[in-house]
Amino acid sequence: MVLTLRDVSLSLMGNAGPVDILHDITLDVAVKETLGLVGPSGSGKSSLLMLMGGLERATGGSVDALGHDLTAMDEDALARFRREHMGVVFQSFHLIPTMTALENVATPLELAGARDAFDRAAAELDAVGLGHRTDHYPSQMSGGEQQRVALARAAAPRPDILLADEPTGNLDAATGGQIMDLLFGLRDRHGATLILVTHSRELAERCDRTIRLVDGRLDAGHGDLRVTDAAATGQAHPAVDAAE
Template identity: 80%
Template structure:
């Protein structure tokens, strides 16, 4: 049996809030295979983004075990998690999270430089070209449209060639045309580099393109269904 790329066993997440301890995720058991595209769907507040954060080691599980590429994320400290994400994961957020004082090229080159790649700027330029932004590489985020900023964020996530790509509502702040373009780019990266793609979405059309859809409700998995990806 092939070892899953991601595995969660009885994972739970509780956080301290103003009103006390809040239980966000309960007893999540889930595996994701290499090269699979998994959509996380459900109503607002169901725990979709929190589950994605657990998968990326951006939140620490309160209980259970999470492994990624055979590594136990629940046993890592913050520095180890940061190194693991840098080397193995790409994360795309709804709000882009670009560094405002850096150009598009510098934003994309940053994770490559941190990983010690001597050709960081050459690779960053190639990634910007791949998302159709070679003519905008010297522009700062404030000079770019929302769709262009998300393309830069996607290029930054893809540049280190991650084995796992996580996307949290990647089309949430975009109009229909730009959203469709970002979706095509995401799936193109999966096809081109063989990355495993996990994404949170409210978009039915985006969910239908996934190999599999997991629906959450009240912090629990309510449905896990395999489906034929849209042609």
């Protein structure tokens, strides 16, 4: 397994006191699997993705990635782990505004000590069709272009796990489609495990498996079903339908 979650729960401190976000999530993700996380807004999909990336710390249970217990690691150990094994793509791209496209993509490679960070970053930008915009700042690019840079940044270190949080949420349908193609293309090329949060049925349908969250819990009736099964019968998965 690439990822193993056991009885994971998450509570965050809100203005009115602690808020329970996730309850007793138990989940396994296989190597090179593509997993879609679906569910209504506020169901905890993104929080679960953040826990998997070590960007959020579980308040209960354990999160094991590639044989490492993420809940036992400190902030810096988690950063080093992500540097070597994970790439993350966000809905709002989250590029560093003071860096050019090339610098944004090169940063994780530099942090990992890659001597050819900039050459690899340039190649990665080429791969997403932005070889001509390497010196542009995020503010000089469209949303679609920014997301492509974010994809290149996530994929550049050849991560074992790619995490994507609604990567097409801020984009129009056509651009979103291009991004999806790129994302799956990268995944296929690098052979990474892809976990993505999405509201898009099309995107969910392209996953090997989807799981649905409702109120911070796995939807027992629909969890762990293969979309490919649903695709074979020519019907949309009910969990995906409910998510839209």
